[in-house]
Structure formats: C-alpha cells, structure tokens
Amino acid sequence: MIVTPNGFRKGLTVWFTGLSGSGKTTLSSSVHDVLLARGFRVELLDGDDLRNHLNRDLGFSRRDRDENVRRIGFVAELLARNGILVLVSAIAPYRNAREEVRRRIGNFMEVHVNAPLEVCEKRDPKGLYRRARAGEIQGFTGIHDPYEAPLDPEVRCNTHQESVQRSTDKMIAAITKYLGSSAPRFAKIG
C-alpha cells in the first residue's frame, strides 16, 4: 500500500499502448465501464481526445510524440497521486518515452494491446491506414514510423485472438491484484 506525502493512497496508471486499430479505445473503454460500475474513481485519458485539447499544438514527429506522452504522463500523475485510477489509451510508440513515464509516475502498469499490423490495417476503424497508404498522412505509426512493442508489459492482450470480454476480464484481474488490499480505498465516497 503506497501512501503519498499528502496521506492519500497513490493511484495507479494503466497505459494501453499499441498500434492504431489494435483495440486500445475499445478495451480501455470497456475496462473503464467495469471499474466505474464497481465504484472506483477512474478517469480515462484518450490520446486522440487530448490532441484536441491539451496537445493540440503537437504533431507526429518523434519529438512531438514524446512530448505528447510526457504531458499525458504528467496529467496521469496528478490524478493518480490524488487516488484516481487512471487509464490511458495512447499509441506511445517509443519505448524510452513509456519508460520515462513509468519511472516518473511509479505506480504504472503497461498493457500491450496487440494485434499484427495486417489485422489492424484490415480493421482500419478510422480509415487512417488507407489514407496513410495513399500518402495523405505522413509519419503514420506502423507504416512510416516505428512502433516499439513493449518487451515486458504487465499485461498483453492479443486482440486478434481473444474477445474484448476476455481481455477486459484479464485487465480487471490484473488491476485488482495490483491494488491488492488497498483496493477498497479507491472506492467512491458519498
């Protein structure tokens, strides 16, 4: 059980990383809904969404991608240290940037939302792969830019092989185990 300087239990940041189309949004939303229904204080930070607000000045160069991850990590840390369970859904393609966030935040769980590139490209929920292949988008992760898969993530969900329900169950089990005996401390009040 980790207690912050101000006496609250430290939260947990669960970072869903993976290619576009790997299922990050679907899985993180599903996990969010279950945690909310169980009474946890939980916040979902969606990388795409944050690019319309906090990070709207950032592009997709390596430097901007790293800054994107750093800022999301900073916000996650603020929430987590106030006892909020934070779910982040963001590609975060570079291993170093993810490791920097992990070191900074402390209570960090990395989830590799994994599916082969061919599968992600076939799903193409937002039509981004098609546009990237047509040259309408530059620097697209998996096509032009690298995706550095986690080497040793806390959880890996192979979304081409397991259902959303199965992945969600795995995540809830992992999170509950991680929080351990302090889990009830996160339960909502009032």
Add this chain to the structure above:
Amino acid sequence: MIVTPNGFRKGLTVWFTGLSGSGKTTLSSSVHDVLLARGFRVELLDGDDLRNHLNRDLGFSRRDRDENVRRIGFVAELLARNGILVLVSAIAPYRNAREEVRRRIGNFMEVHVNAPLEVCEKRDPKGLYRRARAGEIQGFTGIHDPYEAPLDPEVRCNTHQESVQRSTDKMIAAITKYLGSSAPRFAKIG
C-alpha cells in the same frame, strides 16, 4: 450539490490571479495547507511550476499566455470532476482567458490577489521586476504587458492591507460556503 455524470460530486477550482509579487504563491500555499489539514482532497497547480513541465514550450506572448491558462484549466477540470479541490496559482493576465476557463469548468471561484504594482515591484521576491526594468525580461506583466484585473471576483484579497492569515481565513470561509452541504463529500477516505 453538483453531481457529475459518473456520480461523483463535482470539485471546485479556485483560481488565484494577480500580478507577480502580489502574494499568489504565499496565499495559495497557506490555503492548501489548511484544506489538507482539514482532510480535503486538494491539489495546488502552480503556474510557474507547470511552465517547467506541462507548458515548457510556451513563452509569454498573448497567444502563449492564453494557451497556458487553457491547459491549466483543462487539467483543473480533470481533477475537479473527480472530486478534487483544485487551487491554481497563476497570473492569467487576460480576462477573456479566465472567463473561458470559468465557462468551461463550471465550478469556479476567482480570487484576485491584489496589491498595487508599486508594492509588488518593491517586494520583487524573485527579482523579476528588477530584471524587467533592466530590459533583461520582455513582455513582463505590469511593466510591458497588461494585467486585466477581475471586475467581479468571488473574493478579493488586498495583500498590502491584510495579513496572510486574514486572507487565508477569508478564503477558507468562501470555499466552505461554496461547497455548502456537499463539503463533507470531499473529505478524504481511508
């Protein structure tokens, strides 16, 4: 009593605005300590500090200052909607930017930390006025750039006339009154 979509009570954002040297850091830290001692979940966002993290790409043009305020507002909103009491200490010199944040967040209390420019310049805790007068700093609020004082702030603390203790007491009274019957809901758990 305001309940957010996820069922938590909405927090409150208290924004301390004022010239450099007006006493924002001193007062907000004092209020923070009292609230913490009373068991509130409270977070203090310091504008200077955030410029080393979240906003390190931003300068002091009007555009950058407004973006600075917007980002701080965004983070405050995330914390507040999870039931955290948020104190912000940041100059936020432009009225429009402050009003935009107020409209966006909803539960917003504006505090004018007020002292005449001459007093602030005489205090000059960080030596910034001296450097601004010497031409070493450009675009300094109050010297080169405007400070648009709040027209109708929820609280005004005239720090050249009242003690830190007196200002703190006023703030605690205002915050307690604002939260009203929902105040206990913000009390820490565990």
